[in-house]
Amino acid sequence: MPFTVDSYAVNSATSDLEPYKLERRDLCDDDILIDIMYSGICHTDQHFARDKWGNAVYPMVPGHEIVGLVSAVGKNVKQHSVGDFVAVGCIVDSCRKCTHCLNNEEMFCTEGNTQAYNSPEPRFPGHSTAGGYSEAIVVPEHFVLKVPKSLQTPTLLPGVAPILCAGVTMYCPLKEFEVSKGQKIGIIGLGGLGLMGVRLAVAMGAEVMVISRNHNKDSDAKAMGAKGVISSSSKEELALHDSTFDLLIDTIPTDHDINIYFPLLKPHKTLAIVGHVGRFEKNIIDLSALILGNRHIAGSFIGGIEISQEVLNFCGEHEIVADHTIIPMEQANEAWKVISDSAKRYIIDISAFSNRSKSN
Numbered sequence: 001m002p003f004t005v006d007s008y009a010v011n012s013a014t015s016d017l018e019p020y021k022l023e024r025r026d027l028c029d030d031d032i033l034i035d036i037m038y039s040g041i042c043h044t045d046q047h048f049a050r051d052k053w054g055n056a057v058y059p060m061v062p063g064h065e066i067v068g069l070v071s072a073v074g075k076n077v078k079q080h081s082v083g084d085f086v087a088v089g090c091i092v093d094s095c096r097k098c099t100h101c102l103n104n105e106e107m108f109c110t111e112g113n114t115q116a117y118n119s120p121e122p123r124f125p126g127h128s129t130a131g132g133y134s135e136a137i138v139v140p141e142h143f144v145l146k147v148p149k150s151l152q153t154p155t156l157l158p159g160v161a162p163i164l165c166a167g168v169t170m171y172c173p174l175k176e177f178e179v180s181k182g183q184k185i186g187i188i189g190l191g192g193l194g195l196m197g198v199r200l201a202v203a204m205g206a207e208v209m210v211i212s213r214n215h216n217k218d219s220d221a222k223a224m225g226a227k228g229v230i231s232s233s234s235k236e237e238l239a240l241h242d243s244t245f246d247l248l249i250d251t252i253p254t255d256h257d258i259n260i261y262f263p264l265l266k267p268h269k270t271l272a273i274v275g276h277v278g279r280f281e282k283n284i285i286d287l288s289a290l291i292l293g294n295r296h297i298a299g300s301f302i303g304g305i306e307i308s309q310e311v312l313n314f315c316g317e318h319e320i321v322a323d324h325t326i327i328p329m330e331q332a333n334e335a336w337k338v339i340s341d342s343a344k345r346y347i348i349d350i351s352a353f354s355n356r357s358k359s360n
Helices: 043-049 157-164 166-176 192-203 218-223 235-239 259-264 288-292 305-318 329-341 350-359
Strands: 003-009 018-024 031-040 066-073 085-088 091-093 136-140 184-188 207-212 228-231 245-250 265-273 296-299 324-327 345-349
Touching: 018 136, 031 085, 031 157, 031 350, 043 329, 066 136, 066 157, 085 157, 091 136, 157 166, 157 192, 157 305, 157 324, 157 345, 166 192, 166 245, 166 305, 184 192, 184 259, 192 207, 192 305, 218 228, 228 235, 235 259, 245 259, 259 265, 259 288, 324 329, 329 345, 329 350, 345 350
Parallel strands: 184 207, 184 245, 207 228, 245 265, 265 296, 324 345
Antiparallel strands: 003 018, 031 066, 031 136, 031 345, 066 085
């Protein structure tokens, strides 16, 4: 039978997050019920909630960086048991039979993958998904990930949540473009994506530089293992690094001039864009730096389930989690106001919210 949980939702593109009674569907035979402990706040939550991409459905319960405990399993579940620490990311279902799904790239499912929230569920007509800003969630076993034991400590576990989106998003281009020891990698922007990218690239043995508008986050970048910060506002600083980078990853989520970065790349190397979804309206790409330097520009999306588990395991080996601040659910609206300028991730303590709601 369907059941009701407490959550926070937005009811329009201009409203704040507010308490909301959310109806969850019952478990099918291959489903897992997860009591959510922590839910990361991602900039994408705001984009969806504010209808920046034109497909918002309200009321909307955001959250696609989920860590919790298994509290029940369907009869066909084999890989997870009650009491396991698990994680759920951006994708919670797909057709599982198309070429992309069979190639472990569920994000490219030809029938359209099912997102953790604001997404119709084809297997359940008329039902839309709701995310991690809630007490519990029901997810098919295939899309539930294992949290490595090394990250299951009270100190590290909350910081696992951003690995499910920011971590996977940054790991994919680092892997695709074969980052290795001794290479020079540039992370453009030190927000939610950038801070995970720095830690991952450093763990891979790369020399990492952060490229930011100014030097306000120098200490944050160096604390994460970066060698330094280059100011993108200074032509002189940029020029010092001409033709020295093996890979640049652009994490900036808003319209900006990407032409200034191309000269930083060595010949045959790539600028991978992960942060901005949409058009660059303010400038036209200057192809001269690309053509004359045999440089490349690429897009990179989130990863499928297999690589999501891979990055969790990698983070477990190196004890990598996001720098974070834990907040109660009631402070989520305030966190939304500052996430774009923060070098730390905000993690909602859902377990505390759940305990309060049960006592009321």
